[in-house]
Amino acid sequence: MTNQSSAAALPPDTRTRILDLAETLLLERGFNAFSYQHLAKELGVKPAAIHYHYPSKDDLGTALVTRQLRRLRKWRDLPRVADLKPEEQFEALLAVYDNHLGHERRVCLFGALAADFRTLPPAMQSELRTFNRELTEWLAQVLAVGRATGGLRYMGSPAAKAAQVLTTLAGALQVARVHDETPFQVIVGQLRLELLA
Amino acid sequence: MTNQSSAAALPPDTRTRILDLAETLLLERGFNAFSYQHLAKELGVKPAAIHYHYPSKDDLGTALVTRQLRRLRKWRDLPRVADLKPEEQFEALLAVYDNHLGHERRVCLFGALAADFRTLPPAMQSELRTFNRELTEWLAQVLAVGRATGGLRYMGSPAAKAAQVLTTLAGALQVARVHDETPFQVIVGQLRLELLA
DNA sequence: CTACTTACTTACCAGTTAGTAAGTTTTTTC
């Protein structure tokens, strides 16, 4: 049996190490910017070893998105997230993006894949759509409750505001990559100013 | 002499046709998703002909961004744009993004290049930074005047709001690519609702 | 102890990549 998720930090198997490295490269340099050779060299294995775990790059890419989707669902349902007040849930979301910034200014999954979307394998496209839809629906719910309970303020529908906010956050990480961390902080500051009642 | 900009629609020379096609492919499929062979085949010339006009792909990419920057400056200074009221200038900006949407849901230049930014040649990086900076400064000015004259409303500084709005627009085109036109319209609708007094 | 499975390596492959050097045709200049 593989060692995919048990509690403590067991030494990750090759399968996981491949996925971790591919994720890093995806979020720091883009999907078309790494090859099986790159991965193999850095992991100290032969390219064919990667094909053994992920027969094609499509499979690898799809596994990447699928894992992120699994993480999103897990995070969203975590008691320490699900039980927060809406305005705190919003702050928790911002913390996730801030964390990306802290890791070599990684963009988010969506921002990494959107531009090349049409060149991606269908399974990846489909998973990414689901990822974005579920995240948006979650935030819409947070915003709806937040306005009802008075902790958050905004015009328009929760769904529209959620789409706008997430789009802004994805873009903000991209701007941080092109310039530096400052514009990200400015944009997030603006979001807080407008939303927090 | 080359035929780069004269008034009417002269038949575009190869140099321009290369740039036009490369731009289309960049905005519709991403920078790493096309090669000199692709360009050559579709233009009915040999790959070496492209190397003749743009010795390396770096040169081609840089020429692409440089042209966009030139267009931005030209557009911004056009009487039919510069002489508008701020709220109309904002609408003119939205029209540009809406036009991208209408052309096969192209993303904007920034959105096309941000994810792979670190893999781009330095000259391209630098030009893209300038492009984004000048656009942001222009919008900040529009927003500042717009609030002073009462046509636009928002919290915070013009610079912060400008960064936020442009980031949102870039992201909105990416979301449109991943899903469909609907989320773009929703997000732009939200921007209008909030900004137009 | 044997059979089987897992996780690889070695050795390929055909196709594509960006890029170059040398020659040829077309256009411009004088």
Next chain:
DNA sequence: GAAAAAACTTACTAACTGGTAAGTAAGTAG
């Protein structure tokens, strides 16, 4: 109309791409 410059084509490379087939070493199950 000759010389020169511009705009190509032909022919080639070396490196890399994702991917496959066959072999092997180590662990696991009965």
